[in-house]
Amino acid sequence: MPTQDPEAMSLVRRALEHYCNKTTDQAPETLSQPISAYIDPARFRHEVQALFMRLPLALAMSIELPTPKSYRAMTVMGLPIVLIRGEDSRVRAFLNACRHRGALLCRDGRGTLERFVCPYHAWQYDLRGRLTGLYGASTFGEVSAETHSMTELACEERAGLVWAALTPGVTFDIDEWLGDFVRPLEGLRLANWHLYEQRDIPGPGWKIAWEGYLESYHHNTVHPNTVGKFTIGNLTLHDTFGPHQRIVFGRRSLPELLEQAPEQWEPDKHIRRIHLGFPNLAVSGVLGDHCLVSQVFPGPTPETTVTRQSVLSAREPCTEEEKAATEAFSQIGLKAVRDEDYVIGAGVQSAIHSGANQAFTIGRNEPAVQHFHRMVARFADKARAADTAR
Ligand code: FES
Numbered sequence: 001m002p003t004q005d006p007e008a009m010s011l012v013r014r015a016l017e018h019y020c021n022k023t024t025d026q027a028p029e030t031l032s033q034p035i036s037a038y039i040d041p042a043r044f045r046h047e048v049q050a051l052f053m054r055l056p057l058a059l060a061m062s063i064e065l066p067t068p069k070s071y072r073a074m075t076v077m078g079l080p081i082v083l084i085r086g087e088d089s090r091v092r093a094f095l096n097a098c099r100h101r102g103a104l105l106c107r108d109g110r111g112t113l114e115r116f117v118c119p120y121h122a123w124q125y126d127l128r129g130r131l132t133g134l135y136g137a138s139t140f141g142e143v144s145a146e147t148h149s150m151t152e153l154a155c156e157e158r159a160g161l162v163w164a165a166l167t168p169g170v171t172f173d174i175d176e177w178l179g180d181f182v183r184p185l186e187g188l189r190l191a192n193w194h195l196y197e198q199r200d201i202p203g204p205g206w207k208i209a210w211e212g213y214l215e216s217y218h219h220n221t222v223h224p225n226t227v228g229k230f231t232i233g234n235l236t237l238h239d240t241f242g243p244h245q246r247i248v249f250g251r252r253s254l255p256e257l258l259e260q261a262p263e264q265w266e267p268d269k270h271i272r273r274i275h276l277g278f279p280n281l282a283v284s285g286v287l288g289d290h291c292l293v294s295q296v297f298p299g300p301t302p303e304t305t306v307t308r309q310s311v312l313s314a315r316e317p318c319t320e321e322e323k324a325a326t327e328a329f330s331q332i333g334l335k336a337v338r339d340e341d342y343v344i345g346a347g348v349q350s351a352i353h354s355g356a357n358q359a360f361t362i363g364r365n366e367p368a369v370q371h372f373h374r375m376v377a378r379f380a381d382k383a384r385a386a387d388t389a390r
């Protein structure tokens, strides 16, 4: 008898009911989103500041920093960031720039470090970012760890992800930010997976790119030979956790359950859960032992994004069969996003200034897209109010 997680059973029952009735979770009404929400440069700049520069973003997975002294350096929206796991196992985030005359302290990538040594004039910092050594100290003049340590960013590790705020001085309480979302996110056990591959994919404007992660309405048309092969189009369960969301798609095998007694069901074989951390994180299990993590970062203008796509496998693939399965999953994820979603997105982008639409209409069957736009407005308004009060 399979073990049945009550939550998975309840999700699979909901999905099956929709399948039988040809229905899906719905928002009460359609939502009109003005085109300016996608293209207005002032609005874009404000939203980037309000959301991406102030909210905790999942910048990396814990498995990218597997041991004390592991680092992960990256450029995020033009900002040089370095995450480092200290000897105390805590992950800290810093701007990756020397406090002398600003050289990058380490190159983008991963590895281990004993300390940061600046490649320009060899200032040294420990793994907590403290200035510890100065070449030619007796000749330089007065500087100290108090005044010239690395610039730290607020950073917390939770649910197998490393969260940081990109603006120095901005703090956050990660438990408050995640709220009830932490439970489904922790249920994914992201810290136990194996990182098979990671790549950056250029794409269209951030809202256009991101909307594609939030609905299955397009799956049959855009992805008939990739992810759409495994999911039932236009069948979505939708649950919100504050600004965060979980959507669930039915797998093609879902109707097989109609032939089985519920005690026999293995619910997770028949649904696909996607966890959406506001504003830009999607964690999506597509095929059993594999998982795709996507972080969509706005480019310098409303027209572009960079998506960091990480392919995870439940364990390091060892046999030829496991290697082939993981590589096939990786290729499906790449193709579906780069060659399908973002090709459609590029088309949307190319027509968005044409005047064909004054607004886009988000369907009742696209509740997660609606929720996303409402949350963008909420956080943008909140930041505007805070700026005015200042
Ligand atoms: S810029 Fe780093 S030591 Fe001079």
Ligand SMILES: [Fe+2]
Binding pocket: 212, 213, 218, 222, 223, 336, 341
């Ligand atoms: Fe898609």
